Amino acid sequence: MSVFCGVVGLSGQNVEREGLDLEKKFVDQCTEKQITTKINVGNVVVMSIDIGAHSSQYDENDDIITIIAGDPVVREVSDDVSADLNLLNSASNEELLLALLMKSRGVFAGISINKVTNSVYIYTDKSGIRPIFYSINNDVLIFSSLMSVIQQTTLISLEYDELGVLETMAFGYCLANKTIYKNIKRLNQGEIISLNERGLEFQTYWDWSNVSVDKNIDIPNMYKEFKEAIALRSEGKEKAVAFLSGGMDSRAITAQLNESFDELHTFNFATERSLDGECAKLFAEKAGIHFHEKTFKELAYPNWGQLIADGIYEKDLGRIKKVWSGDGGSVGVGCVYLDDKMITLLENNEIDTAIKYFIHKTKSNIPENILLRTQRKDAMSRFIDGIRKEFVENKEDPGKAIYYFLMNNDQKRHLQHHFETICEHEIEFLLPFFDANFLEKTYSTPIREMLYHRVYCKWFDFFPASSRSVPWQTYPEHIPCPVELPEGLSNQWSTTRKISLNTRWFDVKSYLSIKNKDNIHLVMDRNKLMIATVLHILFVKDYSHIFRKIRRLK
Known part of the structure; x- marks a missing residue:
């Protein structure tokens, strides 16, 4: 399964009418794809569209019906997601499901x-990477793995959340469970909505702050868990497709895949004459x-799923729906x-x-000078207060608070655009860096040991020798690559930005469109x-930073 949505009558009432409204918007947002599953049971209507990346079956006569987007990886041996569906469908009560x-x-x-x-139970993964959006209105719960479906439905009237808008401009995403709308929320990491004889409840079945920090870092076991994360997601051994950048994350994955698959195809999308492309x-x-x-002259805000879907088609690689991606490595392990x-x-x-130091370092400020x-x-005080609420205390390692903030917000929202457009590109990402067992190792590692890719580099030493014998890109101020880098090539962290008329016109057009x-x-x-628009286009003053923030609201 790839995407789903539904409505639940919170007082047990029939919601068939609401389901028909939702169905129309669902099909519209999924590029007119056919609904593959529709369930109407009592006070629940659920529908899904399957792009074919993970096989899924259900029998409407079963006592328990489960619909999944993505891959839960509950199984202990390599297999298809259908094995997990069988396990979830065998959970006859809440306790077994939570287990x-x-x-x-x-x-x-x-x-x-x-x-x-x-x-009824609605849930997301331990890190909340795969989104579920929901809204409660007139005693009806509406939910969807696509935010656009809830945005477009007539079942709710939308009202903007001012703080959510400010956070989106600053970070590119809202914090916690917020969206830019007051009446649309997103499930948090490890969260489950339950509707049973107790009524409607929101529970947290997993909390990363409960993972104890261990000063004895077991790097060999980290490597073992990562290898296992890849093995559990490997269906068959004939052909695999993966992103390959010039950095360490995708290289760690492809080095492992190269030992397991008969045929491995990698794709690199980079700007002309770049370290990223050359190192890959x-x-x-x-x-x-x-x-x-x-290669591209510029590569701003791409849809990576669409890029690799087009690449697979152009290279005639067949019906590939699952692609390996290194998302999560640089933040989760490299800090x-x-x-x-x-x-x-x-x-x-x-x-x-x-x-305030984090805001300055990451250039995540809000544009106070052009606010109403x-x-x-009080915009800045509300903004900082929202960040502070996401800093989870850890008495063993107080510095870990910023790590929780990034994992529970930046990383949780990192792939939202990919999942929101999945019906267009039809690509599921396989994401071993977000494997929960592997993440337990990173959450348990003291934060200072993780800074600047310190632990990452020690971990990287366990990978096949070929992965360390040629140069790779490294982040500024992080441990440098020990292999000499090619000269005369650009890197993605260059602070110089060519301010051309085309660049400024792109900024202005982006604003005019919204x-x-x-x-x-x-x-x-x-x-x-x-x-600001007039001064920018006339080269009187550079307001690029303002327009970059505005584009995030598009």
Whole structure:
């Protein structure tokens, strides 16, 4: 299964009419694809569209019906997701279902309907990577793995959340369970909605802050868990397709895949004459891997799923629906965005100073100078307060608070655009860096040991020799690559930005395409934006940073 949505009558009422409304919007948002599953049981209507990446079967006569988007990886041996569905369909009560969810390792979202106990359970994975959005209105719960479906339905009236809009401009995503709408929320990591004889409940079945920090870092076991994460997601051994950048994350994955699969095809999408493309190519040649590259003059805000779907088609690789991706490695293991100063501030309990330093370091500020006067008054204090609420205390390792913040927010939302457009590109990502058992090892590692890719580099030493024999890209201020890098090539972290007329016109066009959206003018001064636009296009002043933030609202 890939995407699903549904409605539940919270008082046991029939919701067939609401289901028909939702069905129309669901099909519209899924590029007119055919609904493959529709279930109407009592006060529940659920429907799904299957792109064929993971096989799925159900029998409407079963006592328990489970629909899954993604792959839960509850199984203990390599197999298809259908093995997990069988396990979930055997969970005859809430206790057994929760036990399976706590055992899960994958990236997934799902709904289980128990017709015997008249219970409904809606849940997401331990890190909340696979989204579920929901809204409660007029005693009806509406939910969907696609936010656009709930946005478009007539069952709710939308109202913008000012803080959600500000957070999206600053980070590119909202914090916690917020969206840019007050009445649409997103399930948090390890969260489950239950509707049973007790009524409607929100529970947390998994909490990463409960993982104890262990000063004895077991790097060999980290490597073992990662290998196992890949093995459990490997269906067959004939052909695999993976992203291959010039960095360490995708190389770690492809090095393992190269030992397991008969045929491995890798794709690189980079700008012209870049370290990313050259380092990827050098490794592919050394490892004897099929390498396909496509270069661009600029590569801003791409849809990676669509890029690789097009690449698979152009290279005539057959019906490939699952692609290996290194998402999650740089933040989860390499601790990018963090440094010693930030950790020291947290260890000294200087939380607000640490937050302000993080905002400055990551350029995640809100554009106060062009906000409405009513917003400027307390926008920054509300913004910082929202961040502070996401800093989970860890008495064993106070610096870990910023790691929780990034994993529970930045990483949780990192692939939202990919999942939102999955009906267009029809690609499921296989994400071993988000494997829950592997993540337990990173959550248990002291934060200072993880900074600057310290633990990552020690872990990387366990990988096949070919992965370390040719150069790779490294982050600024992180442990440098010990192999000499090619000269005269650009890297993705270059601070210089060519300010051309085309660049500025792209900024302005991006704004003009969304300037009539209410969410912008809910917080931003229309007149000041117009002045900034004119000054920007005339080269009087560079407002690129403002337009980058505005684009995030598109």
